[in-house]
Amino acid sequence: MNLNNKTIKGGYMNKYSNLLISIAAALLFTISGCSSFPDDPEDKLIFTDDFNRSSSATVGNGWLEDPNGSGCGPKDITGAISKNMLYFDFVDAQSHAHVEYSIEGAIARLEYDYTPQFANDTLTSMYAQILFRDKEGKTLGTIQYFRVNEGYEPVATTPTFYQDYGTVPFDGTTQYVSIDARKILNTLLTGVDPGKIATTAIQLTFSAGWCNTTARGYFDNVKVYE
Numbered sequence: 001m002n003l004n005n006k007t008i009k010g011g012y013m014n015k016y017s018n019l020l021i022s023i024a025a026a027l028l029f030t031i032s033g034c035s036s037f038p039d040d041p042e043d044k045l046i047f048t049d050d051f052n053r054s055s056s057a058t059v060g061n062g063w064l065e066d067p068n069g070s071g072c073g074p075k076d077i078t079g080a081i082s083k084n085m086l087y088f089d090f091v092d093a094q095s096h097a098h099v100e101y102s103i104e105g106a107i108a109r110l111e112y113d114y115t116p117q118f119a120n121d122t123l124t125s126m127y128a129q130i131l132f133r134d135k136e137g138k139t140l141g142t143i144q145y146f147r148v149n150e151g152y153e154p155v156a157t158t159p160t161f162y163q164d165y166g167t168v169p170f171d172g173t174t175q176y177v178s179i180d181a182r183k184i185l186n187t188l189l190t191g192v193d194p195g196k197i198a199t200t201a202i203q204l205t206f207s208a209g210w211c212n213t214t215a216r217g218y219f220d221n222v223k224v225y226e
């Protein structure tokens with residue numbers, strides 16, 4: 001779903017539908033005693049980061065930073081905080097940089113926004129990975145939500161790897177993502193034993209395939225549910 005969908009969806013909300021929702025929420029409160037009204041009542045929000053903090057060269061709030069590390073040009077590019085978002089800024093660079101946040105157990109859902117701001121070449125991508133790991137830290141299975149401007153082909157699903165593939169313009173439009181990790185784990189990652197999952201790592205990656213790529217992008221509003 002992109003921002004346009006969000007806007008269209010919001011456009012349907014008139015005062016009457018708001019009233020109906022209020023009545024429905026009031027009924028739910030009465031019946032269940034539940035004060036919240038989540039999308040999926042089974043999912044519980046366990047981690048959130050809106051990156052609303054001072055601009056900084058480091059991301060903070062428990063995120064590990066992994067620089068691009070290889071390829072042409074500078075090899076020390078990491079995430080930063082800019083405009084109250086997580087920011088990646090490649091200038092004449094290559095390869096991929098990511099940040100990672102680790103959570104105990106298997107997560108149910110990951111949501112975030114991202115803005116592919118600018119890219120001067122193809123093979124520029126922004127993606128999230130959900131890595132299910134055992135107690136030794138070995139990755140048992142991976143969900144990858146992959147978006148590239150142009151040039152990469154989809155990667156086939158295996159019992160331990162699932163890719164949601166798509167193309168996206170680097171034109172500054174904010175995109176919303178919701179990944180049903182529990183469903184993918186239970187139905188597609190058939191090679192992963194859920195009982196062996198000790199931690200889930202969330203990785204947010206910015207990647208440039210060509211030398212001399214100048215590209216920028218933001219991630220924001222990360223929400224993790226269990």
Ligand SMILES: [Ca+2]
Pocket residue numbers: 050051052083084085220221
């Ligand atoms: Ca923010």
